[in-house]
Amino acid sequence: MINSNLIPTSLTQGLPRNFFDELGKLLAFKSISSDTAYKADCKACAKWLIEFLAELPGLEVRPIETAGNPLIFAQTKQRPGLPTLLVYGHYDVQPPGDRDTWLADPFEAQVRGERLFARGARDNKGQTFFWLVALREALHANSLAWNVKVLLDGEEESGSSSLLSELKRLVPELSAHVIAASETAGFDSADPALIMGLRGAAILRFSIHGASRELHSGNHGGRVPNPAVAIAQMLGKLHDESGKVAVPGFYSKVQPVSPTQRELLAQIPFDSAAYARNIGVSELSGELQFNALERVFFRPTLEVHSIHSGFSGPGIKTSIPIEAQAVLSMRLVANQEPQEELDRLVSFLQSQVPVGCRVEFLMQRAIARPTSADPRADLYTRTGALLRKFNSKAPVFLWSGASLPVIAEIQNIVKAQPLLVGFGTADDNEHGPNESFLLGQYVKGFTFARALLETDYSGSFPTKVE
Numbered sequence: 001m002i003n004s005n006l007i008p009t010s011l012t013q014g015l016p017r018n019f020f021d022e023l024g025k026l027l028a029f030k031s032i033s034s035d036t037a038y039k040a041d042c043k044a045c046a047k048w049l050i051e052f053l054a055e056l057p058g059l060e061v062r063p064i065e066t067a068g069n070p071l072i073f074a075q076t077k078q079r080p081g082l083p084t085l086l087v088y089g090h091y092d093v094q095p096p097g098d099r100d101t102w103l104a105d106p107f108e109a110q111v112r113g114e115r116l117f118a119r120g121a122r123d124n125k126g127q128t129f130f131w132l133v134a135l136r137e138a139l140h141a142n143s144l145a146w147n148v149k150v151l152l153d154g155e156e157e158s159g160s161s162s163l164l165s166e167l168k169r170l171v172p173e174l175s176a177h178v179i180a181a182s183e184t185a186g187f188d189s190a191d192p193a194l195i196m197g198l199r200g201a202a203i204l205r206f207s208i209h210g211a212s213r214e215l216h217s218g219n220h221g222g223r224v225p226n227p228a229v230a231i232a233q234m235l236g237k238l239h240d241e242s243g244k245v246a247v248p249g250f251y252s253k254v255q256p257v258s259p260t261q262r263e264l265l266a267q268i269p270f271d272s273a274a275y276a277r278n279i280g281v282s283e284l285s286g287e288l289q290f291n292a293l294e295r296v297f298f299r300p301t302l303e304v305h306s307i308h309s310g311f312s313g314p315g316i317k318t319s320i321p322i323e324a325q326a327v328l329s330m331r332l333v334a335n336q337e338p339q340e341e342l343d344r345l346v347s348f349l350q351s352q353v354p355v356g357c358r359v360e361f362l363m364q365r366a367i368a369r370p371t372s373a374d375p376r377a378d379l380y381t382r383t384g385a386l387l388r389k390f391n392s393k394a395p396v397f398l399w400s401g402a403s404l405p406v407i408a409e410i411q412n413i414v415k416a417q418p419l420l421v422g423f424g425t426a427d428d429n430e431h432g433p434n435e436s437f438l439l440g441q442y443v444k445g446f447t448f449a450r451a452l453l454e455t456d457y458s459g460s461f462p463t464k465v466e
């Protein structure tokens with residue numbers, strides 16, 4: 001349990017008095033969704049959140065039982081004329097991994113220095129909790145300027161399969177003008193940012209087969225196809241010399257970087273030489289006609305993650321392997337459809353199989369759609385101004401090269417504008433050992449969420465949500 005008396009008040013000014021006592025209780029649940037051994041812990045965590053929400057005045061709470069962990073849906077009394085905000089968060093966490101890599105019990109939150117340490121401190125219990133507390137404060141003050149809906153997922157860390165399978169059925173309940181989530185981070189500092197776009201993702205595993213048995217390279221080499229060489233040749237054709245992906249049609253739906261995007265990008269203090277030094281390469285690569293930020297934020301990419309073939313034990317075995325395998329992934333940008341790009345990639349690979357070899361597609365999966373938003377829209381200019389209050393120097397508008405599958409899917413199906421605002425910092429180590437969150441970021445998150453909930457955005461949305 002957190003001892004609130006030990007938390008320096010200078011770092012937590014502005015938060016309700018019992019904020020960390022309650023957060024400590026939420027963080028104590030071992031709500032690990034990827035391991036069914038923790039199903040009861042996930043349920044207990046959901047129950048705690050349901051009870052928390054049920055105490056909020058005027059909030060109607062509805063747990064949604066699923067084959068997996070419960071979903072939690074809540075909404076304020078819907079008042080006509082107000083825009084609707086859907087707040088998404090998740091109460092499940094990543095497994096802590098090896099206990100020895102943690103300085104203290106991952107499920108017993110502890111303040112050390114300026115940070116709160118616990119599994120979920122950032123991802124996503126911590127960043128969900130400040131929204132819920134902000135909602136509570138606004139309801140108590142009777143100052144809410146939105147119709148608010150809350151959706152809490154119990155399986156985000158393991159693919160949100162229950163939510164995704166229920167999603168179409170839930171559309172009437174989830175309908176909103178805006179879907180807000182705090183899952184992301186600011187740019188290399190404690191200054192929060194609005195993420196205006198995330199890339200989509202798709203993965204593919206394939207194998208190349210040669211002869212039906214392993215063959216002696218002296219007796220057979222030179223006249224039989226070698227799958228290891230074949231796969232290397234095929235992978236070598238995925239990009240052309242200028243760094244572009246060579247799959248025909250891969251860029252056909254990609255929009256040029258807009259002048260607004262360029263202008264906002266120019267405000268991001270990114271030093272590509274320092275970045276290259278930091279990751280230990282002499283030069284960066286890729287589509288060199290785009291700068292290093294554009295390549296990650298606005299350009300689709302294709303990467304090879306693994307190549308396996310032949311004997312990998314100690315010593316050397318000079319035989320010709322019967323098979324080679326590779327795993328590839330694509331990161332996709334606005335307008336690209338993951339399944340469509342997978343189809344293009346599959347037909348390109350089929351066309352490149354060397355003579356005598358056979359290709360087999362072992363797995364292909366559309367992981368996430370891309371999301372994108374126009375920074376000139378009213379929602380973002382106004383929210384940007386709210387955020388700038390905490391943000392002295394860093395840019396308020398950012399993009400991310402990564403993906404948030406479930407949020408992209410909800411946004412796509414519900415047709416809400418995404419409001420992805422992240423208070424994370426580079427040292428939070430979410431998913432790793434000793435996950436933590438700066439105390440001051442809870443203050444910023446809470447203060448921002450409350451300000452947003454109390455700001456009148458009516459007039460910012462052309463379409464009506466029933």
Ligand SMILES: [Zn+2]
Nearest residue numbers: 094123157431
């Ligand atoms: Zn996570």
